[in-house]
Amino acid sequence: MRGARPQAIEKHIAALANPPEIGSLLHAVDVFRGTLMVQSTLKPSAGVRPARR
Structure with a gap:
C-alpha cells in the first residue's frame, strides 16, 4: 500500500x-467597524488558543 x-x-x-x-x-x-458577522468572527470568544507543542 506504500x-x-x-x-x-x-x-x-x-x-x-x-x-x-x-x-x-x-x-x-x-x-x-464592519458588519456584525465580521466583527464576531474576528473577536476571540474564549481567549487565545494555546500553541501546539
Missing part, C-alpha cells in the same frame, strides 16, 4: 510571537 497516497505536505502557519504585535492586532480588531 505509494498509494501522496505524501502529506507540511505547511507552516503564520503566527504572531512578539507581544507588541499581538497587542496591536487585538487593538485593531477591537476598533474595527
